[in-house]
Amino acid sequence: MENNSNNENNQSPTNKNGNSTDSHTLFDGQGTLVENIPDQMPLLPIRDIVVYPFMLLPLFIGRDVSVSAINKALAGDRYIFLATQKDTTQENPGADDVYRVGTAASIIRMLKLPDGRVKVLVQGLHKGSISEFVPENDYLLVNVKKLYDKPVSIEGLRVEALIRNVKEQLNQVVQYGKMILPDVLALIETLDDPGKLADIVAANMALKIEDAQAILAEDHPVKRLRKVYTVLAKELKLLDMQVKIQSEAKGEMDKLQRDYYLREQLKAIQKELGDTDEVGEEITELEEKIQKAKMPKEVEKEALKQLGRYKRMHQDASEANIIRTHLDWLIELPWKKRTRDNLDLNAAQTILDEDHYGLKDIKDRIVEYLGVKKLKPDMHGPILCFAGPPGTGKTSLGRSIARALGRKFIRISLGGVKDEAEIRGHRRTYVGAMPGKIIQGMKTAGTVNPLFMLDEIDKLGYDYKGDPSSAMLEVLDPEQNSTFADHYIGMPYDLSKVMFICTANNIHSIPAALRDRMEIIELSSYTEEEKLQIARKYLQPRQLEANGISCDYLDLTDPVLTQIIRQYTKEAGVRNLERELGRVCRKVAKKVADGEKKLFKVTAANLHKYLGTPKVLQEEENKQDAVGVVNGLAWTQVGGELLLIEVASMVGKGQLTLTGQLGDVMKESAHAAFTYVKHLAIDLNYKPELFGKRDYHVHVPAGAIPKDGPSAGMTIATGLISDVAQVAVRHKVAMTGEVTIRGNILPIGGLKEKALAAARAHIREIIIPLGNKKDIADIPQKVRDSLKIHTVEHMREVLKIALVKKLEPVVRDEEIGVSAPDEKEAP
Structure with missing residues (x-):
């Protein structure tokens, strides 16, 4: 990166004719040595600064093309042309990316830095304009046309008045606190050349690139000085406004401090007299809570407006309680607070494997989300939908994902919800109005990035009160939920950082528009082998703990578990399997509680004593080939x-x-x-x-x-x-x-x-x-x-x-009718 050292006053002092007083001065102010500057020299594009003649400043060079240009100049006559980039973000500027008017400069000295960059000290010599770009292998050569100021008379009242006004304005700017070296100020006082005065003043002011370039490109000395005068006048207005704002802010701070002291004194007096103002304390407390809630500006403005209404209202008024409840919701909702995601992919994978067996596709999807989140922290949360039969672990999987992410877990059951207001909330005009389930969940979570489990989204209903599935469209649309509108809150609320996971048994029951907003992940039914592993690793330990016993009292072998799966359950998931295991554990727990503290072995022969007769008959095929x-x-x-x-x-x-x-x-x-x-x-x-x-x-x-x-x-x-x-x-x-x-x-x-x-x-x-x-x-x-x-x-x-044999076409017999299957043979 080519830039100056961010010091506005790093230019060297110049003599009264405008020439540098440094020992490396290359011209005498009469223009005699300017002709020694070549017409072709390497181009060094610079950013964030415009270099004027007579300026002496350091530059830090980092780009390869710029380092090559410096090396080329040092290998020759040390001349280089400095032109400012139009776009500071452009890493490889071309002919159209730099201003044509720049400054020919000489490289005074160079220093290579440990980080690979190069620091050079350059001195501006003379203005020039690029007439032609000559591309080289790894840098640009430019043909430069030298620019000279137009001859003007520096005598006359108007020019003298302009010079004096510029000097006075500069002194006022310094009085406002602008840092300019005393040597430069002393030099400016001695200058009477409008062109050189304009260049030195512009070089020592932190001007916008556009303004600085316009001044550099102006070849008429008086017009150039007028532009400097205009810029200084604008700077003075800005500084004057800045001083006024600071003064007003200080006055406001003094007033707030005075009010605070008086209020505290009033509280102390009322406390001594036993005459406490509970309403005043409540309003003050609410105001402090609003300020600490870190609401968005428009929400805070609305909250303070409602607080003002509440302050002017009698406490027994019916609307006072409505406003107070609304303010409580605004204060207690999380607006900025968030939990930090656990972006350790291996740790997340371990947690998911601990809680669930199999489900590789879902686990991979969650780990992928964490990987993208690690690379792009501001990404929106995904909208996932786990679809599959009951008992396959959809809801518990959501809880496991929340634990892996380190997020708060909020579960909302949508089964049977028919009222749109349960999603969007009621308007505050209704008696008993309250926010919808989404905002209630956010309040419970206390953070802006929880994991929401929307259970049974395929069971949403609708009636004359509205269609809640249509209200869910805004909640589950990443393009819209950043401004979710709850009727009770009445202000936009950002849900874009929430991770929504929906569950459904039948995705075809979900409206197409809502289904389109979700990423469907199918959970198929478990195989017998998968059920066996789940029972062994998860269900059996959980039921042993739930019933107060340990594996020291119950021995369930894999063949017995397989028999339970085949003869006592008929399901896609493992919910009934866990119930049956619970029945076995309860019977053993009863015996242990009665004093029989021994290991109970459940076998295929005695399983019926624990679970009764088998409930499911095993599916069997036909015993023999049959017609139809x-x-x-x-x-x-x-x-x-x-x-x-x-x-x-x-x-x-x-x-x-x-x-x-x-x-x-x-x-x-x-x-x-x-x-x-x-x-x-x-x-x-x-x-x-x-x-x-x-x-x-x-x-x-x-x-x-x-x-x-x-x-x-x-x-x-x-x-x-x-x-x-x-x-x-x-x-x-x-x-x-x-x-x-x-x-x-x-x-x-x-x-x-x-x-x-x-x-x-x-x-x-x-x-x-x-x-x-x-x-x-x-x-x-x-x-x-x-x-x-x-x-x-x-x-x-x-x-x-x-079929047991191949079908062949039938041969017709005109007298008999047909020689293949007839009516009499049919059953």
Whole structure:
């Protein structure tokens, strides 16, 4: 960086003709040696200062291009051209980045500093204008045209009056406290040349770059001096205003100090007389609290305005209590106070691993946020949404993240919230008005950067009182929440530093506009192995402590834990698993409390004594190949399930009956499958009576449980074709996929959970859409190894895998009608 040493008075004194009195003077004031200055010399761009002729000042050189220019000058005749940069932030200035008018200078001496920079002492010699830039390898050469002042008469009353006014103004500036060397002041008093006077005065005043450059570029001495006069006049006005402001501030401080002493004396007198002014003390206390709250200026102004109203109001007035409560909220809200984030990535990762098993994607996302926060401290907090089945640890994960970040944790349950005022607050005109849940949470946190857990955001409702999900749009939008408007507070509040984490079971229940503002992170159901690890590392120690016993009294082996998971729980998460472990611990605790202090071993044989008979029957596949019975795979909120779909036909009118409490989407999928089966029957040359004179019944067992979704289309189509062709379906195969009326297979969701369900039911082969091939990587490796996974694009591929024999076209016999499946053979 090229700059002067920030000392306004580092110029050397000059003689009465304006020449430097330093021993390195290079011209005599008559211009005879100025001609020795070459027309071409290296360019040194400088920042924050304009160099005038006769100035002697040090410069600190740091940029490579500038160091190269200095070295070039020192290797030659020591002449260099100094031009000021237009933009001080430009690191590599070009021809358009410096002013054309500058000063030719001579390098007096040079010193290399330990940090690699170079310090040079230069003396301005003569003004010049850059006529041409000549780029070199690592610096710029410039062709310089010397500039001379226009000849003017220095005699005359106007010029003399101007010179005298400038000197008087300079003396006034010095009287205001401006530091100028006494030698320079003495020299200025002897000068009568307007041009040289203007240069020396401008060189010793801390002028703006634009003003200093304009003075340097002026070639008319009198006009140049007039510009200096104008600048000095403006400086005098500023200094005069500064003195007035200081005087007023001092007077105000004296008045405040006097008022403080009088108020304290009044309090002491009232205390002695036993006549205390409680209202006055309250108002004084409120005023002190407002000042200490560090509110934004507009909020503090409003608070003081409300305090003034409260002061003038009778204490028994109904509105006085409203104003007082409002002031309390403004005072107690955090406006500046914040906690310091724990930006140790390894420590945060350790805390997350301690509290939760697995969940790698979420942990990586939090550590990534910390990494970015470490590099960019002013970044906005992310808006994350953990979506997944109940019991998978969404809420507890938020608490763990807050602990890892070192932030306050605030949980707000949004389930069943229907009133918009619960988010935005009530207006103060209503009786019993109060702020919304967001502002209440901020008050509870006491900092501007807590972690907010917005639980069950998919359960928000709405009625005639408003739509709270629409109110949440402003809260969860990083572009808007810096000026969040609560109706009760009535002033903008900054939520941009808050980290919001939402939880949801079903993201499709969240309005699209609100969902778009959040980063969705899916939590899938836990595998049996994951549940075992969670139970061993987290749930069992927690329940032992909660029930007042230790591992010295209870022995639960992994096989027993696995049996509890399989036979006593049926869920995606681990909430019921923890309850069952709690039941075991309570029974052991009862026995220990009765005096049986020994180690109780829970085994597969005696587990029923602790938990009763098994609650969940293990899912099993068909025992044998059968016509019209197909293993389907379904996704539920408690994980994947094996879903048997049965198809039967009977004499009728070609109708399709669907039972099993199916949703509209699943019904439409069944009709699409039925249409495809009719097309396939035509291709296989089956007789039309198979559909015109027969009814088909599709039933999905567990009829009390609602079912919906398009992923059963492949399964229904396979069952229908099996019944039409009277070909059995392999009982070791399960499938999932949406089917079109043309037989194309479309991708589905929840593949991981469905694969887990197949593995639990001892299925060895599953058929999935080709579009879900990318999702196979989400299936745990242990499950993948136990399954043979087929990816298909069309129903014909499904039938080749699922049916026990290949379907062949039927050969017609005109007399008999058809040689393949007929009505009599159908069940």
